[in-house]
Amino acid sequence: MSTVTNTDWHNRPAPESAQDWIARAADVAAVLATDAAARDRAGATPHAEVQLLKDSGLVTLLGPTEHGGAGQDWPTAYRVVREVAKADGSIGQLLGYHYLWNWAARLVGTREQWEHVEAEAARNRWFFGGAVNPRDKDVTVTEDGDDLVFTGRKTFSTGSKVSDVTVLEGVLEGTDDHVFAIVPSDSPGLTFHEDWDNIGQRLTESGGVTLDSVRTPWSSAAGYVDKVFQPRVYNTLNVPTIQLVFVNFYLGIAGGALETAAAYTREKSRSWLHGGHERAVDEPYVIDIYGDLTAKLWAVEALADTVAAEGQKLHDDPDAVTEQTRGDFEVRVAAVKARATDVALEISNRIFEVTGARSTATAEGLDRFWRNVRTHTLHDPVAYKRREVGRWVLEGELPEPTWYS
Template sequence: MSIAAPADWKTLPGPTDPEGWIKRATEVAAVLAVDAAARDRAGATPHEEIRLLKDSGLVTLLGPAEHGGGGQKWPTAYKVVREVAKADGSIGQLLGYHYLWNWAARLVGTREQWEQVEAAAARDRWFFGGAVNPRDDDVVVRDEGDTLVFSGHKSFSTGSKVSDVTVLEGVLDGTDKHVFAIVPSDSPGLTFNDDWDNIGQRLTESGSVTLDGVRTPWAGAAGYVDKEFRPRVYNTLNVPIIQLVFVNFYLGIAAGALETAAAYTRTRSRAWLHGGYEKATDEPYVIDAYGDLTAKLWAAEALADRVAEEGQPLHDDPDAVTPADRGRFEVRVAAAKAISTEVALEVTSRIFEVTGARATATGQGLDRFWRNVRTHTLHDPVAYKRREVGRYVLTGDLPEPTWYS
């Protein structure tokens, strides 16, 4: 399968405003949509898809403009993820995770560190992966003078073989201190095990990774100065940021499912023989279902956009973020996560009610939307997101920062 980017992406200046970047994402989605179902069935490593993201400039969206980046803010990045996910949920996830890991140096590191990383990433169009599964605590980091050595195993490493660089995380030997570092994905000792074989998000390269003495300079340990970590409240925004990424590719997948189903209903679905209507589009229950699902999706999208705008001031002045600011944002993200999960699962399962039995044919690929949402929404239990919101409403308690809250 071949994926071709429009030639003018390489010869013309890139977008300069949010609207232009969202339009570019829509163009990328149109390319991906052509053979999305076939690529999902093939499950091949998405090298060409990532090349498409690079050629389009989407990988540099959050990068500094002076180094060739898009110079955009997080609300635009979330919308871009949503647009790409409409066509291909796996590539939407990869892009969203890339944005977080590209941002990780700024999130956790010192100013000198993140300025260096962001300049290089924008200039060379790096694609980021991450081996930071917090439920695996078996990566140990040894201090060898000026060098850190990572050894162990992570169950998941999204982006693995298609990434240029990988964010590693482990615990400093003999302490409870976590260390993040960015290393080239072809570093000696870093082995991606190619064992991702799940029902959905098949192209995310999310299999396990083995770290066998992966070496990196102490200077690359994010946020450490003279081997001591300098904490900020802003460091803890990784969870609400990535959860809002989840929200947006869930909603993108749902929107793609609804658009694909509607096209099928308009062109191929047949009216029920006992209903008295000539066309499926005249069936009252079909009309009602599309209205119901669309209203729910639009409402969830509106909440996601509102929460993204509420969070942007935290990025605009990272040193001023307080625990209360962070906690309130996390509660709002939790609400969006709960609603987006519910809506995406409902949309992607109910589309079959309004497309008909023939729409279940493998070649149609409508099942991929549900499989993708069902797979990733199990990342962490949505009940715990509702609990964060409920506790805040009843007691005013804000969630304490953890790997999942």
């Protein structure tokens, strides 16, 4: 059972600036860090952790201020995800996915739809999950009068049992058209399975879900007007936006690994008996490795922040997004995704070189950082991200908008 509890958020000054919100995320991370290893081993449904995100105000970070949200931008959201992931990669992923699915109404929906969704989400502090894995046509959507009916199964449904609302995705029967809709997570016919049993990201509730005639009004079909989808280039920005979410919780996990390892080295590691040093922190190879890994992390963090700022310019003026600006942005995202993947894997692996044999004890939980990064970085092959960059450099070729690019 989780020991994540904190009841004094309402007695603290409300964050105002981006830096205030990043500091609030660091406070949340400090709470999560107290028993992160134990919670990872237990693998229990993170109800208390999500309540912590709600109580601290982080769930409404992107929400409109007039409805109780913080009115912050995506660069701030990415930094918040990074901070939370330093303590707990699973909760960082849940929060990042929540931000994307909350924003999906704006990406895909009509103005009337997204204004309604964002207002309700901010007022009610909804936590979003997503039964969206469009690689397979495994959910069929049929019409029944003024309703749509979703039937099928999704292999992954991140957030599932801890979400208030779930984004559904399926293919309209007889067409190739994908339909997105937001429904209450306790909707009749929506069954979440307890089959998420992977080596990492254990608390993300990413198991399968069955949709047995889940009904929702046609009016909730995102971006459809009179049953016809209204396409914009901005619709396709969902992929680079969530890929930057990935980047930032990878970097958060890597940063957490370094911080945790450094504390272990200072407090517990023993110097090598033949090295001539009394303290592990004076070992030249230990100093060198920490310096090397930190420099690599800082470099990728700087690139991630720069790319996030580039993306915000597109979010600021959705109707002005063109195939060229979208494609150029996706290439930049692909580049930082590739580097973040490599650096996070290297850091979470090499920390053991500077902590020593005793640090592999289960109680220390240092392995969770590598397990978390290794699990999620398999989401889509990083080689294809490098290919996007290479084709752009050599031929000026823009990535074709797909569910993964």
